[in-house]
Amino acid sequence: MTDAMTMTTxxxxxGAPRVASLDILRGLAIxxxxxxxxxxxxxxxxxxxxxDIRHVGWSQADQVAWFLREVxxxxxxxxxxxxxxxxxxxxxxxxxxxxxxxxPPASRTGRIVRKLFGPWPILRSYAWRNIVLFxxxxxxxxxxxxxxxxxxxxGLAALVAVLFLRLGPKTLLxxxxxxxxxxxxxxxxxxxxxxxQRAEIARLEAEQARGTVLTKAQAEQVxxxxxxxxxxxxxxAEEGVRVAAEDKARSAATGSFAGWADAxxxxxxxxxxxxxxxxxxxxxxxxxxxxxALFKWxxxxxxRSRAFYVRMTLIAYAIGLGSRTIGAFDRMRFDDAPSIxxxxxxxxxxxTTLGHIGLVHLLLATAFGTKLLRPFEAAGRTxxxxxxxxxxxxxxxxxxxxxxxxxxxxxxxxxxxxxxxVNAVLLIAANWYVGQYRxxxxxxxxxxxxxxxxxxxxxRSPLVAGGVPVAA
Numbered sequence: 001m002t003d004a005m006t007m008t009t010x011x012x013x014x015g016a017p018r019v020a021s022l023d024i025l026r027g028l029a030i031x032x033x034x035x036x037x038x039x040x041x042x043x044x045x046x047x048x049x050x051x052d053i054r055h056v057g058w059s060q061a062d063q064v065a066w067f068l069r070e071v072x073x074x075x076x077x078x079x080x081x082x083x084x085x086x087x088x089x090x091x092x093x094x095x096x097x098x099x100x101x102x103x104p105p106a107s108r109t110g111r112i113v114r115k116l117f118g119p120w121p122i123l124r125s126y127a128w129r130n131i132v133l134f135x136x137x138x139x140x141x142x143x144x145x146x147x148x149x150x151x152x153x154x155g156l157a158a159l160v161a162v163l164f165l166r167l168g169p170k171t172l173l174x175x176x177x178x179x180x181x182x183x184x185x186x187x188x189x190x191x192x193x194x195x196x197q198r199a200e201i202a203r204l205e206a207e208q209a210r211g212t213v214l215t216k217a218q219a220e221q222v223x224x225x226x227x228x229x230x231x232x233x234x235x236x237a238e239e240g241v242r243v244a245a246e247d248k249a250r251s252a253a254t255g256s257f258a259g260w261a262d263a264x265x266x267x268x269x270x271x272x273x274x275x276x277x278x279x280x281x282x283x284x285x286x287x288x289x290x291x292x293a294l295f296k297w298x299x300x301x302x303x304r305s306r307a308f309y310v311r312m313t314l315i316a317y318a319i320g321l322g323s324r325t326i327g328a329f330d331r332m333r334f335d336d337a338p339s340i341x342x343x344x345x346x347x348x349x350x351x352t353t354l355g356h357i358g359l360v361h362l363l364l365a366t367a368f369g370t371k372l373l374r375p376f377e378a379a380g381r382t383x384x385x386x387x388x389x390x391x392x393x394x395x396x397x398x399x400x401x402x403x404x405x406x407x408x409x410x411x412x413x414x415x416x417x418x419x420x421x422v423n424a425v426l427l428i429a430a431n432w433y434v435g436q437y438r439x440x441x442x443x444x445x446x447x448x449x450x451x452x453x454x455x456x457x458x459x460r461s462p463l464v465a466g467g468v469p470v471a472a
Contacts, residue, residue, distance in 0.1 A: 019091075020377055021302040025360060026084050027379030027430075031423045032077035033150075034390045035069055038419045040148055041394040042410055044246045045267055050239040053331065057411030063332075065412040070328045071321060072352070075345075078150065079353040082284050083291025085154055087300055089162055090292050092129070093122050126162055129450045130155040136446060145261055146391045147268035150284075151384075153277065157284035164289055169296040176289030179282060180346050188343030195338055201225040232336075252405025260401055283346070290350070302361040309365075313358030320352030378430040382440035386426050393422050 039048055039056060047055035053066060137152025164175060204222050208214055214222065246267075249259030271277060294300040299312075327341035327348070341348070363369025379386055398418070399407040410418065433440065438459050439447070448455045 018381065019301055021361070021364060022084060022087060022300070023377045023380030024364070024373050025080060025300070025357065025380065026383050027376035027381075027427075028356075028360065028373075029077045029080035029084065030383040030386050031376070031379055031427065032073060033081070033387070034394075034419045034423055035073050035416060036075070036077060037146075037148055037390070038394060038415050038422075039412070041146075041391075042399045042406065042415050042418070043408055044243045044250075045147065046239060046242040046246050049267075050236070050243065051331075052239075052243070053412075054334075055243065056408070056415065059411060059413070062412035065416045067328055067332075069412070069416060070331070071324045074324070075349040076353045076356055079287055079349050080356065081150070082154070082157075082287035083294065083300060083353070083357075085158060085284070086161060086288035086291030086293075087295040089126070089158060089165060089288060090295050093126055093162070093165055123162065127159060130158040132446060132449050133158075136442075140388065140391065141268050142265065144388070144391050145264040145395060147264045147271070151387075153280045153284055157281045157288060160281065160285040161288040161292070165292065169293040172289045172296070173293035176286045176293065179286035180290070180350060183346045184343050186343075187341075187345070191338045191340065191342045247408060250399075250401055250407045252401055252407065255401030255407070257401065287350070300357060302364060304361075306362065306365055309358045309361045313355050313362060316351045316353075316355035316358060320348045320350075320355055323348040324352060375427060375431055378434045379427055381434055382430045382443065384446065385440035385442040386430060388442050389426055389429075390422060393425075398422075 043056045056062070132155075134152045134155030137149045137155060140146050140149040140151055164172060167175070201222060204214060204218050208222065246263045248254045249256070249263045291300060298304055299308075302309075323340060323344045327339055327345070330337075330339035330341065360373065363373055397403050399405075401407065430440075436459065437457055439455065439457055441457075444455055444457050
């Protein structure tokens, strides 16, 4: 990799450092996340929440598009953004630490806080930065009507992750992986035990049907199984009602703005009342800690050897893509049989993301790869604006119950191709924009509020002889 790719520069109006390789990863991730979101924007979010991947269509082309998305992309853009958030946490707090006066705090509480977390001004500044991001996320949900927003989750998760920041990379990685691997334990146990339990219930029900009198314990076991099946059937019926209601509220023929807003707010409220936000914060905080550890080791920014990234890519893809391929075929059975993803979805998500990171750095080590990936640097520098731009284009132009009104009209292949087209427009716009301006609009608003001053947005025009300004 060239030194330019890993060089830290201070190009932002507030002095925020930029690393080209990290911006490229961020650009790829923020564009990649549209492939995960567009099906929820262009069709019922309740349908995919209910695991009904056939809701938008299931032609041969749709199956191919969904399969490729599931194996190579599902969750990895989010994972990479979470890792990069952890990287940013290290960079920003280290930068703030250099600006904090060396004088010791006067109070006993201040000394305790500094010992645990570093100087209080750093913790306070980073907390304020993420509180503002959290509020931006709420605007994204309640004003722009995107209930799948990640900004509010990342804002809260960062407040958790930063408490561990002063730990070494091994400890950070250990904590992050321990948090992430809880699913492996719980889901793995279910994957191993559920088939036996179901076989036993089937045997007992068969005996009961033949007139065999079951023991009290066996009868209670069968009764509990029947109740679980009844609850699942009831939940499935309720999900069907929600899907139908959302389709009616959001389609161009029967929908309205009020119905669309109610559907979006209703889904977000459901997530909160079910306590699922806690799981999202847990996942994001764990991955942020992993990203912070990888940065401290020089892995995520491309500071390791080519041989290292070759090994990392091959091993990560073998684990990630291998398990995800099996998991995709499991889902395409469309039954309630145990899936390998019950226990391995988070393992495969992390592994596949590491494979993507390794592949990017291998490409950046070549002239061709650097030329190919260089445009994505601009996307990384304007990531927050692109994220909001994806919402505006998709939710307010392509798929609302007004404007183009394409909601519910596209299958998986059409949705993926639409995501390619939208991203292409945004990528071109981002490269033009960074040539004219110092900071993207949404980033400018966020950092201006954080800095409590209006940051300059335009690039200064260079001066020619005689002091006459020319266009930048």
